Amino acid sequence: xxxxxxxLSVGYSGKALIKNINIGVEKGKILCLLGPNGSGKSxxxxxxxxxxxxxxxxxxxxxxxMNNFSSVESAKKLSVVLTDKxxxxxxxxxxxxxxxxxxxxxxxxxxxxxxxxxxxESMAAVSILDLMNQEFTRxxxxxxQRVLLARAICQKPEIIVLDEPTSYLDIRHKIExxxxxxxxxxxxxxxxxxxxxxxxxxxxxxxxxxLVKDNHVYGxxxxxxxxxxxxxxxxxxxxxxxxxxxxxxVELPKTCDLEPKVFIFGGDGSGTLCYRALNKRGISxxxxxxxxxxxxxQVAKSLAKQTIVEKSFRPVSEFVFEQARKALLKCDVVIDxxxxxxxxxxxxxxxxxxxxxxxxxxxxxxxxxxxxxANWEKNVEYFDDISSLISSEGLKFxxxxxxxxxxxxxxxxxx
Amino acid sequence: xxxxxxxxxxxxxxxxxxxxxxLAVALVLSINTGSVNMSVNEIVKIIVLKAxxxxxxxxxxxxxxxxxxxxxxxxxxxxxxxxxLLQTFFRNPIAGPYVLGISSGAKMFVGFTMIVLMNYVSALxxxxxxxxxxxxxxxxxxxxxxxxxxxxxxxxxxxxxxMIGYICSAITDFFINFAQEKExxxxxxxxxxxxxxxxxxxxxxxxxxxxxxLFVVMMLSKPIxxxxxxxxxxxxxxxxxxxxxxxxxxxxxxxxxxxxxFAGPIAFVGIAVPQIAKILMNTSKPIIIxxxxxxxxxxxxxFCDLLARTMFAPTELSxxxxxxxxxxxxxxxxxxxxxx
Numbered sequence: 001x002x003x004x005x006x007x008l009s010v011g012y013s014g015k016a017l018i019k020n021i022n023i024g025v026e027k028g029k030i031l032c033l034l035g036p037n038g039s040g041k042s043x044x045x046x047x048x049x050x051x052x053x054x055x056x057x058x059x060x061x062x063x064x065x066m067n068n069f070s071s072v073e074s075a076k077k078l079s080v081v082l083t084d085k086x087x088x089x090x091x092x093x094x095x096x097x098x099x100x101x102x103x104x105x106x107x108x109x110x111x112x113x114x115x116x117x118x119x120x121e122s123m124a125a126v127s128i129l130d131l132m133n134q135e136f137t138r139x140x141x142x143x144x145q146r147v148l149l150a151r152a153i154c155q156k157p158e159i160i161v162l163d164e165p166t167s168y169l170d171i172r173h174k175i176e177x178x179x180x181x182x183x184x185x186x187x188x189x190x191x192x193x194x195x196x197x198x199x200x201x202x203x204x205x206x207x208x209x210x211l212v213k214d215n216h217v218y219g220x221x222x223x224x225x226x227x228x229x230x231x232x233x234x235x236x237x238x239x240x241x242x243x244x245x246x247x248x249x250v251e252l253p254k255t256c257d258l259e260p261k262v263f264i265f266g267g268d269g270s271g272t273l274c275y276r277a278l279n280k281r282g283i284s285x286x287x288x289x290x291x292x293x294x295x296x297x298q299v300a301k302s303l304a305k306q307t308i309v310e311k312s313f314r315p316v317s318e319f320v321f322e323q324a325r326k327a328l329l330k331c332d333v334v335i336d337x338x339x340x341x342x343x344x345x346x347x348x349x350x351x352x353x354x355x356x357x358x359x360x361x362x363x364x365x366x367x368x369x370x371x372x373x374a375n376w377e378k379n380v381e382y383f384d385d386i387s388s389l390i391s392s393e394g395l396k397f398x399x400x401x402x403x404x405x406x407x408x409x410x411x412x413x414x415x
Numbered sequence: 416x417x418x419x420x421x422x423x424x425x426x427x428x429x430x431x432x433x434x435x436x437x438l439a440v441a442l443v444l445s446i447n448t449g450s451v452n453m454s455v456n457e458i459v460k461i462i463v464l465k466a467x468x469x470x471x472x473x474x475x476x477x478x479x480x481x482x483x484x485x486x487x488x489x490x491x492x493x494x495x496x497x498x499x500l501l502q503t504f505f506r507n508p509i510a511g512p513y514v515l516g517i518s519s520g521a522k523m524f525v526g527f528t529m530i531v532l533m534n535y536v537s538a539l540x541x542x543x544x545x546x547x548x549x550x551x552x553x554x555x556x557x558x559x560x561x562x563x564x565x566x567x568x569x570x571x572x573x574x575x576x577x578m579i580g581y582i583c584s585a586i587t588d589f590f591i592n593f594a595q596e597k598e599x600x601x602x603x604x605x606x607x608x609x610x611x612x613x614x615x616x617x618x619x620x621x622x623x624x625x626x627x628x629l630f631v632v633m634m635l636s637k638p639i640x641x642x643x644x645x646x647x648x649x650x651x652x653x654x655x656x657x658x659x660x661x662x663x664x665x666x667x668x669x670x671x672x673x674x675x676x677f678a679g680p681i682a683f684v685g686i687a688v689p690q691i692a693k694i695l696m697n698t699s700k701p702i703i704i705x706x707x708x709x710x711x712x713x714x715x716x717x718f719c720d721l722l723a724r725t726m727f728a729p730t731e732l733s734x735x736x737x738x739x740x741x742x743x744x745x746x747x748x749x750x751x752x753x754x755x
Binding site for chain 2: 049050051070071072073074075076078079080082084085086088089090091095096099100102103105107108109151155
């Protein structure tokens with residue numbers, strides 16, 4: 001391990017909060033700390049960067065105790081991007097970045113031509129050359145964060161420590177910032193230690209992940225092995241709603257737990273948008289028949305009251321079909337998200353016809369009419385988009401939102 | 416890029432030249448103005464050729480005007496640099512030795528020392544007064560620093576400073592009540608703030624203290640620059656934060672204590688001048704701003720002293736009145752600007 005902690009205990013004013021931390025990362029790899037707010041991520045980072053006094057234990061860089069380094073030596077090895085708000089008066093971005101040369105310059109901090117070259121290279125690395133002469137305090141948060149990263153790069157360290165560098169950044173700047181870090185790790189063998197709030201980004205960025213919860217190290221290892229939905233739920237104490245590790249996406253809590261009156265035909269990802277739209281309206285629903293490998297299944301298992309699912313790559317079994325038929329018949333409204341109607345033995349098509357024959361209201365998002373050559377087709381209502389579907393008469397009374405229901409009733413009465 | 420750097424350097428040079436010219440003009444005007452009118456020719460002769468030694472005019476120039484305006488220049492510069500250091504230390508653009516109560520702390524301790532020692536000696540040597548002022552400054556600074564740990568809001572910190580100033584003034588008044596008449600005259604006069612009555616031996620002491628401090632502060636300009644990014648970043652660049660903070664406290668206190676020891680507390684110079692220097696130079700690079708602040712402070716105080724002497728002559732205003740008249744509106748403007 002290039003950077004390693006040995007029985008490190010960290011905390012404030014002599015009191016250990018987290019004890020016996022043994023974590024490490026190889027040279028040119030990225031270590032990411034994950035955990036809820038206040039779990040102690042920053043405390044660990046600030047102890048590694050010597051901003052906090054260690055309670056016990058050591059931090060080793062390349063097998064050598066960091067305490068043996070002078071402050072200038074350690075500044076040449078390790079640079080930081082902190083959460084501290086920085087507001088230097090009248091300093092241009094170039095000047096802020098150039099402070100990274102501090103450990104290398106002479107007594108008066110003279111920037112030589114070589115230093116100037118490194119300043120410009122660092123600014124180019126995070127593509128902020130155009131900000132060079134702008135005043136730092138006038139920048140946006142995203143730009144500031146990049147300038148501070150350029151400053152850290154300019155210090156030519158072997159290790160960069162970043163405390164929640166993506167807070168305040170929009171999605172584009174997040175992607176760019178983490179991309180830059182990845183590039184530095186791969187191309188320049190810079191070791192990166194950081195804390196993040198975005199579980200999905202952490203999994204995609206880090207080589208090693210450390211999970212911190214309630215002031216202890218809850219788990220560590222390769223993110224691909226360590227992270228799964230259950231671990232995330234437990235790590236952050238998510239009780240309602242869910243996080244899907246595979247998709248890297250969040251689903252908000254289910255808004256209604258009543259017996260479903262709406263059946264959604266999903267499949268090929270066409271159902272997901274309907275699920276979310278109905279959940280926002282507080283409408284409980286069941287969905288099927290999905291194959292296990294369908295992306296709709298990943299969302300349905302968080303949002304649907306009931307999901308009828310078949311194992312992948314095989315015909316739908318009688319048992320599963322029967323399950324779906326029962327669920328369908330209990331519902332009043334059917335939403336057809338526009339699944340594939342092709343195939344000789346298409347069980348979902350059979351189910352749809354069944355719904356039609358049972359006189360269920362069918363709300364369809366299909367662009368081409370169903371063409372089943374049957375009488376019930378006149379009951380099918382077609383919609384161009386989800387917003388018109390969700391506000392259609394057919395769904396109004398399904399809402400769990402009582403205020404809306406009352407409003408609707410009084411409207412109907414007045415007409 | 417190269418062009419803009421050259422532009423900056425040209426700006427620094429021009430402003431420095433203008434400041435030096437302004438100081439020269441201020442000094443010449445000052446020495447030429449007063450209740451006794453003398454021709455420039457005569458003044459030059461008196462100063463350069465030491466003509467008419469022993470005459471009234473020579474005495475006015477050598478014993479009254481020259482030491483007074485030199486003191487105004489040196490102490491004005493020192494006070495401004497002290498303000499710059501405090502602004503750096505508290506990362507607060509409206510900090511200064513007067514509003515933070517540091518000058519009042521110095522005044523209090525000097526008053527205390529005078530009253531105690533006057534029973535044994537007739538006049539205190541300048542070094543003792545400086546030392547007493549330094550101790551008093553450090554006492555106040557200790558309180559302000561303790562408060563700064565609790566409050567992060569800069570206006571709150573100023574409020575605490577102003578309160579500390581009031582407490583120190585109250586204690587000083589308390590001492591004055593118990594002092595003998597001769598001392599009262601001395602103390603009240605001095606505690607109003609004035610550059611009058613400063614002699615050549617005082618000039619020697621203040622020159623040594625101020626210029627040594629200024630040298631040390633210039634030597635610290637690299638860490639001061641890094642400290643502008645905040646303590647966390649400064650430390651990560653390899654600065655010994657504890658030592659650095661200690662040096663900042665010691666030298667800002669020493670500079671303002673020297674001023675208070677010789678001229679009493681002077682308001683608003685410490686806040687306003689560093690800001691003016693930054694606006695003039697359009698940078699906050701310490702290596703530029705420290706000398707620029709010193710020069711601007713010198714010019715400002717020499718002019719203010721000139722006004723104090725001449726506006727309502729023969730009545731003389733206290734220097735604090737004049738500096739407050741110009742400084743306080745500027746500080747209000749700064750406060751309002753920061754709010755935006």
